[in-house]
Amino acid sequence: MSVEDFSYFLERVTPHIIKKDTHPRKAISPRDRLSVTLRFLATGKCVFKKNISYIQTQLQMPDEWTSWTAIARDFENKWQFPHCLGAIDGKHVFIQPPGNSGSMFYNYNSRFSILLMAVVDANYKFVYASAGTQGRVSDAGVFAHSDLRDALDTGTLNFPPDGTLPGTDNVMPYMFIGDDRIFNYGLSRARRVVENAFGVLVNRFRVYRTTICLHPDKVVTIVFTCLCLHNFLRQRGGALQSISSGQARNPSMEAKRQREVLCQYFVSPAGSVSWQQNMV
Numbered sequence: 001m002s003v004e005d006f007s008y009f010l011e012r013v014t015p016h017i018i019k020k021d022t023h024p025r026k027a028i029s030p031r032d033r034l035s036v037t038l039r040f041l042a043t044g045k046c047v048f049k050k051n052i053s054y055i056q057t058q059l060q061m062p063d064e065w066t067s068w069t070a071i072a073r074d075f076e077n078k079w080q081f082p083h084c085l086g087a088i089d090g091k092h093v094f095i096q097p098p099g100n101s102g103s104m105f106y107n108y109n110s111r112f113s114i115l116l117m118a119v120v121d122a123n124y125k126f127v128y129a130s131a132g133t134q135g136r137v138s139d140a141g142v143f144a145h146s147d148l149r150d151a152l153d154t155g156t157l158n159f160p161p162d163g164t165l166p167g168t169d170n171v172m173p174y175m176f177i178g179d180d181r182i183f184n185y186g187l188s189r190a191r192r193v194v195e196n197a198f199g200v201l202v203n204r205f206r207v208y209r210t211t212i213c214l215h216p217d218k219v220v221t222i223v224f225t226c227l228c229l230h231n232f233l234r235q236r237g238g239a240l241q242s243i244s245s246g247q248a249r250n251p252s253m254e255a256k257r258q259r260e261v262l263c264q265y266f267v268s269p270a271g272s273v274s275w276q277q278n279m280v
Helices: 003-017 030-043 065-079 139-144 147-154 185-204 216-236 253-266 269-279
Strands: 084-094 113-120 126-134 175-177
Touching: 003 030, 003 216, 030 216, 065 084, 065 185, 084 126, 084 139, 084 185, 113 139, 113 185, 113 216, 126 139, 126 147, 126 216, 139 147, 185 216
Parallel strands: 084 175
Antiparallel strands: 084 113, 113 126
């Protein structure tokens, strides 16, 4: 982070982290608090043995369909995937389990963690994140009980209205992508944006490479702090058609139909030209 970026960020967060002096001791300055926090996030190493105060914040999703349309346009231009409003995936953040928690945070990798579920735009910026669910829960379980799922089901995200796929008469709703079963090159290119974003996040904030020895609530604060810093550094340099879950973890019939339409689109002349040129 440059001196200019640090000064800008310090000005923004100072009202939230400044403390008053007391009779026994003088308060740590906002500059020192921010410096220590950034060092911890970047290296995973603590400077002080006592707990550090972290920035409390959250990410806000677009609230106008024009903003969603801009995200979809970027996905189509950069990754040749139309009608995509974000790539969704989950990541385990390793922690030291709190006392008497049993196997609540024990995941399939035989480690203790909390889950970070995020939606990323075409420029590797996080537009939504949910963190804190115990590591034993699957990605699908996190999504099923998230406020994102509720918003999708109730149509409150103000998505753009359904439209035709470029160069065709096929009407398709706007969507998030997040399927591990990659069915062709087009979906693979678009979906790996979220995996790349997690890679950039971990490389920049190496606290993610360590076991964070703090209470899960504090780890959640660290997660959101890193996401906001990530977006800050990246920035510096109609109703939704609800698709309900099918039985036995299978997609619903409508989701299968939309998947087949996209599959046929990517192998058609209208959908294959752009990404085939990108491979050359």
